[in-house]
Amino acid sequence: MxxxxxxxxxxxxxxxxxxxxxxxxxxxxxxxxxxxxxxxxxxxxxxxxxxxxxxxxxxxxxxxxxxxxxxxxxxxxxxxxxxxxHWRLAVGRGRGAPPAPGLWTGALGDPEAAGALVGEIFAGYRNHYAADPLFDACDLRECYADWTRGPVAAGGCLALYGPGPGEGESRVIGLATVADDGPATEILLAGVVPGERGRNRYAHLLAAVEDRARARGGTEVVISTQGHNTGVQRAWARYGFEPVRTxxxxxxxxxxxxxxx
Missing domain, CATH: 3.30.110 (Translation Initiation Factor IF3)
Known part of the structure; x- marks a missing residue:
């Protein structure tokens, strides 16, 4: 994350x-x-x-x-x-996610939309910047928005779509930005909006990344997060990721x- x-x-x-x-x-x-x-x-x-x-x-x-x-x-x-x-998944060993009506994944190529969404997803999250008083004025939402721009421009942003407010409408409820490095696909940022958490939505994002890695002939998916973020690490373990280093x-x-x- x-x-x-x-x-x-x-x-x-x-x-x-x-x-x-x-x-x-x-x-x-x-x-x-x-x-x-x-x-x-x-x-x-x-x-x-x-x-x-x-x-x-x-x-x-x-x-x-x-x-x-x-x-x-x-x-x-x-x-x-x-x-x-750091955690790692061997492609093909993910536990997937059961089909859910109204959920689908696709590319997201709009940097502004991705930046606004990641700001919502990571609102309140604290990373290593918080330990440094020289960085205390940092707005992490802006940082995460900055970190999405490169992957979006490179075509490395997957969005999770769910039902929208109106009948027949859809909206983006999560995203994952990725980068490929040889046989590995790294998940840079991933998450779902607060109102959709606790409903197994995140597993659909992981499955989309694994499918993407498989389609390009990749052999593993890697991801990392702050040590205190135990909730997302439990989700990775359920999906099939294994911890490899700290x-x-x-x-x-x-x-x-x-x-x-």
């Missing part, structure tokens, strides 16, 4: 995050150590020391439990900003930027 990673690099180096830099009006960089061919901590520390960014958003494997204390030696203020849990998220803030009182 969360946005796609800005970068996942095999070597330890920070990369600029232009969207976040523009959004928050201060230099933001990212570094993701994804658990495959991990660089050792000294290399990560060196990359952090070389960066002049106000904020580095670092993600690293949760099993590196000793890293947090070591990050305190970088000279930056270290903020714990939740975790990111990354800690920390913000490394240049010393002196956060007021002491």
């Amino acid at each position: 969360g946005p796609r990673e800005v970068t996942a690099v095999p070597a330890a180096r920070t990369l600029a995050s232009p969207l976040e830099t523009a959004r928050f009006g201060r230099p933001v960089e990212r570094l993701t150590v994804c658990g495959e061919n991990d660089p050792p901590f000294p290399a990560v520390r060196a990359a952090i020391l070389e960066s002049a960014a106000d904020v580095i958003v670092l993600r690293y494997p949760a099993e590196r439990v000793d890293w947090f204390a070591k990050l305190l030696t970088t000279g930056r203020t270290v903020l714990l900003a939740d975790s990111l849990v 990354l800690f998220t920390v913000h490394l803030v240049r010393r002196g930027l956060i007021p002491s009182s």
Whole structure:
């Protein structure tokens, strides 16, 4: 449910995050150590020391439990900003969703409509930005609207349609944005509007993504969310997804930027 990673690099180096830099009006960089061919901590520390960014958003494997204390030696203020849990589904193993009258899925190519819908779906949701007082003015609805534009423009937005207010009418009640990377299809954002929750609507979205992955010859669907978002993880488990890894998220803030009182 969360946005796609800005970068996942095999070597330890920070990369600029232009969207976040523009959004928050201060230099933001990212570094993701994804658990495959991990660089050792000294290399990560060196990359952090070389960066002049106000904020580095670092993600690293949760099993590196000793890293947090070591990050305190970088000279930056270290903020714990939740975790990111990754799940995976082998295409063809999803449990699907029973047919429901009036429900169907199709492409959504209107960025403004998708942005407004995702703002409604994620209203009140809190991600890692909430841990950082430098980002406290962030309107997450606008962030999520921004994150839909690229996938919509690339044809990677699936909408779930349901009965509308009038007879014979339909309306969009959910969406999923996706990106393909080799054999994997990643779900970037997915959800249904509040009034349609608890009715198995979400499973129809997952089934549509799995069908799309199968049609293009893909072998797996991957998705991630904040660790605290246990409700959606239960839905993934019911559908057939399995957890594969957890990354800690920390913000490394240049010393002196956060007021002491």
